[in-house]
Amino acid sequence: MTEASKKTSPPWRFLVPLFLFGALAGLLLYGLGQDPREVPSPLIGKAAPEFELPDLLDPSRTLSKADLLGQVSLVNVWASWCSACRAEHGMLMEISRRSDVQLLGLNWKDGQAEARQVIRMSGNPYRMIGFDPDNNAGIDWGVYGAPETFVVDRQGIIRYKQIGPIDPQVWQQTLAPMIAKLQSEPSSLPTQPER
């Protein structure tokens, strides 16, 4: 504690901040290579994982992988506790009105009452909402935060993952063109996964 001891102590302790910064810089360099918005999921190009979840609003119905087949879908991961999801909600309402893409919800790590409250108050943009309070399907889908949105093609193959809220820019520049392209693909042709 007293600085008198400094004379005798080895000077390497003055190198500690430099080493710590070195580690930090290495981490940041790694982070630069990993755009969190664009290299999101090892699942891209792979078939969506099998899952079966009760519907949030009507637990007698179940949402499963079968619901993804045959049409292009957006699977939106959301939760009532997630403020960015609230910001995104209006945009999802717009999408459900304007686009014919199938919009499915994955209500993640949430409480049933809270989640239902959001839908009751702010409207329901989803065709169905899988209720996943315990992160069962979430783990298989590689969800690590909300909101996230997966683009799934007609064969049930995950083609893209949007991390963070969908805003008009993301919608117009990325998602809408991608959906249009996927919808124009004949469903019988095998599709090449693209990155």
Next chain:
Amino acid sequence: MIPELGHFALIIALCIALVQATVPLMGSFNGNRPWMELARPLAYGQLTFIAFSFACLVQAFVVSDFSVAYVAVNSNSLLPTMYKISAVWGAHEGSLLLWVLMMAGWGAAVALYSKNLPLAMIARVISVQGMVTIGFLLFTLLTSNPFDRLFPVPPEGRDLNPLLQDPGLAIHPPMLYMGYVGFSVAFAFAIAALIGGKLDAAWARWSRPWTTVAWIFLTIGIALGSWWAYYELGWGGWWFWDPVENASLMPWLIGTALLHSLAVTEKRAAFKSWTVLLAIAAFSLSLLGTFLVRSGVLTSVHAFATDPTRGAFILLFLCLVIGGSLALYAWRAPSVSSGGHFDLLSRESSLLMNNLLFSAFTILVLFGTLAPLIYEAFGWGKISVGFPWFNKMFVALSPFMVLLLGIGPLVRWKHDAVLRLLGKLWPALLLTIGVAVWVAQAEFAASHLWVTVGITLAAWLLLSHLTVLFERLKNRPGGVVGGLKSIGDDVRGGGRGFYGMLLAHLGVAVLIIGITMVSTFDVEHDVRMSPGDSYELAGYRFEFLGATAVDGPNYNADRGHFLVYRGEDTVAELFPEKRAYMGGGMPMTEAAIDAGFLRDIYVSLGEHVGDGDWALRLYYKPYVRWIWLGAIFMAIGGLLAVTDPRYRAARVTAPMPDLAGSAVKA
């Protein structure tokens, strides 16, 4: 033509920075006076050219010159003039230019207000600032030129992000940047002192006011950001632990530690190497914040548009500046002469504890911010460190900070005795325990443990600082009564630092009350209402009179109309809006707030759910203003401290050591 002039001025500024970074520094080594004397004029020249460049960009915005790409993307001819100007720093390129402008401003201020500093010192300080400026100017010119032209010229601009069309956000970034960049002065002083190999009390005395001023700006900037998020984002939250917010909080925490550490170094010549490290860390964290916001390494609600070249450039720059200064530190700091001795119970120890707590908190925030990245890098899977984690850390650490904060100002330098402290503090201690017992059994706090803890901590701060005040007044002529009467003289005399400290510390108490009350007792309801409906919330009755369409200068909006009653009395008439800006983009909620000292009432318009019905969010936010009031207290406290005549006197009379001579030896 004018944008090209602005671009050209930036290039000249870069040339000046190159000279500034080298010539005065070399002069300080070989004792070449004319080279050292170049420092000041170069700093003024730097400011002149960058200010000219900035003015060119402002002009392009004001006349809506959409041939400039940056203007076309971030402005619109319909935008009110005030927002045309604030749009200058509404996105990456312009905010970077603002950063550079402030850097040059601080540099010129140092040159102007350092008449009594040894020439070698000022030459080195300005050289170090020149080096940092080179980095930022290169970054601007090579990756983010705001003057790039656009062909063909679009007939209309794309408009400023509607979130930013707000008076709070017009001044939030300049304040924040003033704080960030202000720490560059403390940084430059630290590096200059390390280069010279002389870290002494004089160095701490020069650094202190600059650090305090930067800290004041940062405090105000953060508070403005929090206030803006509260009313503009429409979620009623005042802090989100978003990476960008954390990026501003970290330099603030370390800056606060630095302020206190500088006091020790100035008064007792202790902690020198530690203080220097904090000075380096404060500015490094400012730079790191810039990196996190602009590189796209972390996703955030308000991240700037990202670009990997920019990220790589800043990372390289970060490594040069931070790595270089830490290497210099590792080389020079071991030879720093030792400071005074002190005992386990002393002002020094308590300030050291304060520094350690602030540093620990900073490291936790840094870890939490980078956790997603760390987990990914080590293949531990992906996690999202959210709100609850940060809150837990904050709640775990702050009681220790506050307990210490109550004792610290009473402890004597060098050595103190527990019994003497208890002798002074026992009334405050007893009263605090009394408050704790009273709150614990009071009806309003029933079953809310944190309310008891929060109010007790705030009471402890208040009572212990009253004790501190009492101790000071006791020794004034005329005793406590005479002292009270002459507080004005004391403030005008040498006591500003003391009263600034008192006010800033009381600001912490006010902040704690605000946080405690609003986190425990706020009420938030999502409701659906038809025109004519009423809804009761926290003793207030909200009557929804319906929503009508209104037009703004560059948006169309739905405006709700509410009457809020308490009993039979109308307490507020509120008009929340939901705006659709013509430039496109997400609809924006403009919450309507009835602000009060003890509570806010807050209505935000959600979705139109048909038939005149609206989904609404109603909030009751007790004591939320106290959060920002606490920040204002701290800022005023800092202002008092920095205007203490001691600094002026010191500048005039203190004999300045001959640094140039010692540098040659070193």
